[in-house]
Amino acid sequence: xxxxxxxxxxxxxxxxxxxxxxxxxxxxxxxxxxxxxxxxxxxxxxxxxxxxxxxxxxxxxxxxxxxxxxxxxxxxxxxxxxxxxxxxxxxxxxxxxxxxxxxxxxxxxxxxxxxxxxxxxxxxxxxxxxxxxxxxxxxxxxxxxxxxxxxxxxxx
Amino acid sequence: xxxxxxxxxxxxxxxxxxxxxxxxxxxxxxxxxxxxxxxxxxxxxxxxxxxxxxxxxxxxxxxxxxxxxxxxxxxxxxxxxxxxxxxxxxxxxxxxxxxxxxxxxxxxxxxxxxxxxxxxxxxxxxxxxxxxxxxxxxxxxxxxxxxxxxxxxxxxxxxxxxx
Numbered sequence: 001x002x003x004x005x006x007x008x009x010x011x012x013x014x015x016x017x018x019x020x021x022x023x024x025x026x027x028x029x030x031x032x033x034x035x036x037x038x039x040x041x042x043x044x045x046x047x048x049x050x051x052x053x054x055x056x057x058x059x060x061x062x063x064x065x066x067x068x069x070x071x072x073x074x075x076x077x078x079x080x081x082x083x084x085x086x087x088x089x090x091x092x093x094x095x096x097x098x099x100x101x102x103x104x105x106x107x108x109x110x111x112x113x114x115x116x117x118x119x120x121x122x123x124x125x126x127x128x129x130x131x132x133x134x135x136x137x138x139x140x141x142x143x144x145x146x147x148x149x150x151x152x153x154x155x156x
Numbered sequence: 157x158x159x160x161x162x163x164x165x166x167x168x169x170x171x172x173x174x175x176x177x178x179x180x181x182x183x184x185x186x187x188x189x190x191x192x193x194x195x196x197x198x199x200x201x202x203x204x205x206x207x208x209x210x211x212x213x214x215x216x217x218x219x220x221x222x223x224x225x226x227x228x229x230x231x232x233x234x235x236x237x238x239x240x241x242x243x244x245x246x247x248x249x250x251x252x253x254x255x256x257x258x259x260x261x262x263x264x265x266x267x268x269x270x271x272x273x274x275x276x277x278x279x280x281x282x283x284x285x286x287x288x289x290x291x292x293x294x295x296x297x298x299x300x301x302x303x304x305x306x307x308x309x310x311x312x313x314x315x316x317x318x319x
Contacts, residue, residue, distance in 0.1 A: 024313045031309040032302065034188075039196020043220060054216025062209050063200055146192065147185050154181050 004086035013083035023084070029077040034149075036070025038142045041109055048112070048127050048135035057120035057127075064113050071106060094148055094155045101145035108138040164243045173241025180241065187234040191305060193227030198301050205294030207286055214277055214286075249315030255307035262300035269293045 007013050016022040044060050044067075046052065082089055089095045112134055120127075127135070164170060173179045197220040203209070204217040239246055246252040273290050280286075307314075 024310055028306050028309045031305055035192050035195035035305055036199065038192040039194070040199060041196075042192065043196040043200055043223060046223070052216065052219040054213060054219055056212065056216075059209055059212045063203070066199065066203070142192075143189065146188055150185050150188055151181060 002087075004090060007083045007086045010083065012080070013086075016080050017084045022080075026077045026080045029073055030081065033070040033073030033077060034146065037067050037074060038070075038146055040064065040067035040070070041105065041142055042139055045112075045135040045138045049132055050126055053125070057116055057123060060120075061113055061116050064109065064116075067109070092152065092156070094152045098145055098148040098152065101141050101148060105138060105141035105145055108134055108141060112138065161243055161247070164240050167240050169237060169240040173237060179237070183234045183237045183241070187231055187238075190227045190230030190234065191308075194224050194231065195227075195301060195305065197221070197224035197227065198297060202294040202297045205286065205297075206291050210286065213282065214280075218274075246311075249311060251307050251311050251314035255304055255311070258300050258303045258307065262297060262304065265293060265296050265300060269297075 008017075016026055040063055043052075044063060047055050047060060112131065115131060123131075126132075173183070201217050201220055201224070204212055204214065269290075273287075273293055276287060277290060
């Protein structure tokens with residue numbers, strides 16, 4: 001049986017699709033994870049761009065850990081939602097675009113986290129130019145991910 | 157009540173929403189962006205209040221307040237867009253009123269923080285423990301705002317009997 005169809009017809013896929021609780025629970029978790037990941041990431045990206053100078057660079061990674069919890073919630077709830085209509089989603093351009101932006105956002109966040117760990121002690125008042133470019137790109141990626149995510153329902 | 161409803165559906169906002177197919181998705185998109193700004197800033201400030209990362213000066217984290225306010229204002233405006241665009245959809249839905257109640261409670265909690273708690277925090281030294289009242293206000297803020305988020309997401313699935 002086709003792998004995507006087997007996801008849709010699995011006990012879990014059927015539960016998310018048909019139970020009273022499954023779908024509303026998954027989309028609520030997905031909204032919470034999104035708010036946590038995007039909200040914290042954007043605030044911290046703004047810090048790297050120079051806003052809120054009182055927050056030490058060393059503190060940013062601790063909050064990024066919270067953001068990753070949001071990301072994990074969305075990875076799990078997103079997988080659950082995907083299972084409902086796997087065949088449809090893999091052919092949906094808006095969904096694929098969203099996944100691209102989410103992946104770019106996550107990779108950028110991970111890279112920034114590594115740079116903060118290794119080098120931020122030497123940064124002084126403003127972060128290096130390359131870091132600032134990545135922080136700006138991160139804001140663009142997460143915003144685009146959220147916009148395309150919302151538009152999936154409208155651009156079938 | 158009918159006259160308020162009649163007035164709302166005759167406003168220009170209603171015309172914008174009903175007249176163009178992209179108004180509603182645009183309102184939703186900005187509502188989501190606003191909530192991310194609000195939740196992100198609130199989460200960082202409230203976690204610090206509760207005691208997470210207490211090496212960060214409270215004043216530094218407090219600088220995020222404008223971000224939260226901008227997020228809230230964006231959602232107030234887009235929220236009015238939804239409400240005036242399709243008032244009947246919301247006023248009959250108990251989940252909408254619960255959500256608004258939670259926003260109101262979050263506002264009261266914030267005012268209490270601003271007028272009663274923050275002056276005390278400003279008198280704290282860098283190594284003083286955060287007072288219990290500040291931790292309580294921070295925790296309540298998180299409960300209220302995540303409640304707003306949850307009820308907002310569930311609006312189509314609660315009071316209207318299914319979406």
